[in-house]
Amino acid sequence: MKSARTMQKEIYLDYAATTPMDQRVIDRVSQASKLYYGNPSSLHRLGMEAEQAIAAVRKNIAKTINCQESEVIFTSGGTEGNNMIIRGIVEKSRREKMRIITTAIEHPSVLDVFSFYQSHGIDVVFLEVDENGLIAMEDLQAALNEHTILVSIMGVNNELGTIQDLQAIGQLIKKSYPKCLFHSDFVQGYLKIPLDIKACRLDAITICAHKIFGPKGAGAVYLKKGLMTKPLLLGGGQEQGLRSGTQNVPGILGFDEAINLRKDIYLQDLELLQRMRDQLIEMLDKRLTDIKVNGQGSPYILNVSFNQVRGEVLLHSLEGAGIFVSTGSACSSHKKEKQYVLKAIGLPEDFKEGTIRISFSKDITDQDLEYTAEQIEKSVNSLRKLIRPKRK
């Protein structure tokens, strides 16, 4: 791909932050903007057509996660979905004593909600993780008690790519506390890795469109039938009263297109991506010393640390060569408390500073990988030379 602005080679390796829309998605969004401009809540024909259009998408999403249509609620994306589920469940609960459990490495849109409730006197447990970012089942077992109303654990970590064993977690929770609700932020997993919500005993998950080549501003949650949450937004009563506000019809139809482009092939992609990730690790290992790969699981994400290098400088240096990666997650690079995920996995200080996240799609070619490895080698070596110059 070439950048329109600079005509420089452009290799995008930040797919975990967001993805470019597929041309077919763009066409669908544009077509939907023209065709379905009616308000889905309007009584007339144009309203009904728009309503039917998004109803079909609801059905499509329900199929991909093996739930009922009525269990799919449209949102504006991951952050809203996570807030809606967690806050909705906590606010709805009338218990005086309650505990909620999550992990130390969640996305800020989960973590900050839990911290908020902690500062408001609710009993919150943040489960520790090991050096790969995995929680220990014993810790979860120990944290669960009869006051626990919610456990929220992400499926795929956005910085490390670590995949938690949601099935073991769900079964552990429900075996002893069937009434405790189980939510998973599945934004980095949806149509990338398989998920069986029934086997995992999940009550709610969060997904969004722009991580799978869909439009930004479109997402959904699955919320198990019969569960009521307190809505964040009050108003027109759309989405069964759980999410008032006129639905983003073009965004939802774009989401639909993105789903259709992936749903039948994503399992095959896994192997390809795995090879790609392994290949890049191997190339880097050959070229550089003092590097460390963090996390394990998703082939879509490679989190790698270079001793004695600053991640942010390496990022910009690669940017100069037309390669776009990220440090940690794009969402938390605005925050002061940076690198809480790396801290949680106990990464040594001299590696922590020099961490970048490379995230893939199947559009990456072998030449791209080769060039990327080459440029990383070049940048890391020149940065190391400067930041630790030889004493004279």
Place this chain on the structure above:
Amino acid sequence: MEHVILVRYGEIALKGLNRRYFIDLLVKNIKNTLRRFESAKVKKIQGRIIVSINEAELSEAMQRVQKVFGIISISPAIVIESKMDVIEEQAIKMMAEVSDAKTFKVTAKRGDKRFPIQSPEIGRRLGGVILDAFEDLKVDLFEPDFNLWVEVREQTYMYHQFISCNGGLPVGCSGKGALLLSGGIDSPIAGYQMAKRGVELTCVYFHSFPYTSDRAKQKVVDLAKIMSQYCGKIQLYVVPFTEIQTKIVELCPPRQTTIIMRRYMMRIAEMIAEKEGAKSLITGESLGQVASQTMEGLGATNAVANIPVFRPLIGFDKTEIVEIAQRIGTFETSILPYEDCCTIFVPKHPETKPKVSAIEKSEESIQEIMVDMMTTAVSDAEIIIL
């Protein structure tokens, strides 16, 4: 009836024979800050500058005029014919608009001696009219809730608000200075302080991609934009500094790199100053704030400059600088967390008491290549006008 902003200038009124020059410059600066307001007209009257503007744009225009240096205070005023009955009618109208006042006072000033009624008498008559019209109002000459000012000139100006401004001298009257602008808190304030004394600014920012990102550069552009509300037109030089910086880090002793880097920044800033006709350099240094800002450190950077180096913040504490930054609105932008080139290469143990002779000796090995590199850096600099 017309809406105007009444502008009072202070210090410049005292500048003797140059007075006209100062006032004309102030008028020019006010015109410049209001260039996007189509209805704005700026004119001089005796002892005042009058900005006439339509009511819809008045409050936004006041926000801008308030920030122009050389102004003591402004008042939004109504202009009417200098006829006593018209004045009386307007006084009642203005009083009617303030419902919460219980006491009032009228201060009248007759600037136009052709007007038949003397100042104290104007005040008394208006007071009487107001008392007649509003039963619940009382006069309080010492602490009135509402003070109505009446200035009778060729036309009559009536107002009740005094908004105090930043004072200083009109930007441009003290010549030009080249400000070393980083993305931090201090340097924008240094520029602000010098502009307050009438200095027009050319800003010099050293960009070290990839050590500093394009967001860091954008941050500096944003800062300069905020500064320009006070300092008028600003020229911002974005100097590519990566090669020079890496050369220094590669070839000079680690403890001295910060000082040597700063010396080259001063040299380049001086080259730009010469090109732009600036007669001084301005930095945001404050004594003892960081390792390079000890007296010895400042001495070592100062030694390369051939024109005066102004450091208006030299005696300021950080908290005082932050206070100004918050007041003028640069603080929020300054604290955005992008790496800037000063922090990235900071050695673990920087030299705090450098000797100029030792630094000069270290520079010998790079001096020759630096001549070309500096020339290239200046000619390759991107110039942004704000």
